[in-house]
Amino acid sequence: MSEAKVAMPSMRVSYEAGALHEDSLAGTWHEQLQLWFDEALAAELVEPNAMVLATADPEGFPSSRTVLCKGFDERGVVFFTNYTSNKSHDLKSTRVAAATFPWLGLQRQVNVRGEVEKVTPAETAEYWAERPRGSQLGAWASPQSRVVNGREALENSLNGIERRFGDAEKVPVPPHWGGWRIRPDYVEFWQGRPDRLHDRLRFRRNDDRWTVERLAP
Numbered sequence: 001m002s003e004a005k006v007a008m009p010s011m012r013v014s015y016e017a018g019a020l021h022e023d024s025l026a027g028t029w030h031e032q033l034q035l036w037f038d039e040a041l042a043a044e045l046v047e048p049n050a051m052v053l054a055t056a057d058p059e060g061f062p063s064s065r066t067v068l069c070k071g072f073d074e075r076g077v078v079f080f081t082n083y084t085s086n087k088s089h090d091l092k093s094t095r096v097a098a099a100t101f102p103w104l105g106l107q108r109q110v111n112v113r114g115e116v117e118k119v120t121p122a123e124t125a126e127y128w129a130e131r132p133r134g135s136q137l138g139a140w141a142s143p144q145s146r147v148v149n150g151r152e153a154l155e156n157s158l159n160g161i162e163r164r165f166g167d168a169e170k171v172p173v174p175p176h177w178g179g180w181r182i183r184p185d186y187v188e189f190w191q192g193r194p195d196r197l198h199d200r201l202r203f204r205r206n207d208d209r210w211t212v213e214r215l216a217p
Contacts, residue, residue, distance in 0.1 A: 013107075014194050015107040015191075015192025015193055015194060015198065016107075016193075016194055017106060017107040017108075017191075017192065018106070018107065018108075018191055019191060019193060019199055020189060020191035020199035020201055021199070022201065022212065022214065025189075025201055025212060028074065028203075028210070029184065029187040029203035029210065030072055030073055032187075032189060032203075033072060033101075033110060033187070034072075036101075036103070036106075036108060036110060036189070037049070037101075039106065040101075040103045040105075040108075043105055043106055045103060045105045045106070047068070048103065049068050049069045050066050050067070050068055050069075050101075050102075051066070051067060051068075051069050051077075051079075051099040051100060051102075051112075052064050052065070052066055052099065052100045052102060053065055053066070053067045053079065053087065053097060053098075053099045054097065054098045054099070054100075055087050055090035055091060055094070055097050056090060056094055056096075057089070057090050057093060057094075058093045058094065063086065063087065063090065065087065067079045067081065067087075067099075069101070070127055070179070071127075075181060075183065076112075076114065076117075076181040076182050076183040076184060077099060077112050077181065077182045077184070078119055078123075078179050078180070078181045078182075079099075079179065079180055080124070080127060080177070080178065080179045080180075081144070081178075081179075081180065082139065082142070082144035082145075082174075082176055082177055083118075083176050083177060083178055084143070084144065084145070084176050085144040085145045086144075086145040087145075088180070091116050091180060095115050095116055096114065096115055096116060097113075097114070097116050097180075097182050098111065098112065098113040098182075099111070099112045099113075099182060100112075107191065107192035108189075108190060108191055109190045110187065110188065110189055110190070111186075111187070111188040111190070112182055112184045112186070112187050113184060113185065113186040113187075114182050114183045114184035114185045114186065115182075115183050115185070116180050116181065116182055117180070117181050118178060118179065118180060118181075119178060119179035119180065119181050121173075121178070123179055124173055124177070124178040124179050125173055127179065128173045128177075129170075133171060136171040137158060137161050137162060137165065137171060138158065139174055139177050140161045140164075140165075140171070140174050141154065141157040141158040141160070141161045142154060142157070184203075184205070185204065185205040186202065186203070186204055186205070187202065187203045188200060188201070188202040188203075188215070189201050189202075189203075193217075196217060197217055198217035199214075199217075200214065200215040200216070200217055201213070201214055201215075202214075202215055
């Protein structure tokens with residue numbers, strides 16, 4: 001018996017999990033993000049700090065991928081990566097990025113957009129010290145975004161790195177690795193609502209002032 005095909009045009013969910021009103025919004029974008037992040041944690045969503053990072057190369061061709069947010073505050077949203085990766089090449093060229101937290105289990109998403117900057121070496125070192133040793137070694141072993149000659153090449157590279165740092169108590173931060181911070185000028189909080197009349201509230205920066213605006217869904 002053949003499996004029935006899913007009729008994708010008819011797939012839809014009525015979003016009735018909540019609402020978002022101006023009078024319930026926190027005073028700043030990062031305080032509101034913290035509130036929603038805490039609720040995503042409490043709801044035990046998978047990888048609540050995962051965000052889809054969008055960049056573009058100098059010719060304007062876009063790319064997106066899921067990365068892990070490793071912190072946010074009034075300065076912006078931080079993630080860590082290889083500075084020789086495709087995403088880092090994009091960021092160095094354009095100096096802008098966007099990221100979306102897709103909290104689908106709560107029928108929510110948050111979009112952050114703005115200029116980017118590298119975090120300080122001290123911030124990188126502080127986070128690096130918290131990474132498992134295996135992840136530290138992997139950051140040394142992987143030439144991120146480059147073509148490799150099979151899985152075996154990666155495993156051989158890791159074996160070589162393990163021998164290199166085998167007796168070291170601490171693995172140093174690679175010179176090609178560190179953090180990026182998105183310094184937002186635009187943060188949108190999206191809450192699904194019935195009949196596709198979703199709530200969209202946006203914090204928009206104008207110089208040093210922030211304005212809250214409601215957007216049509």
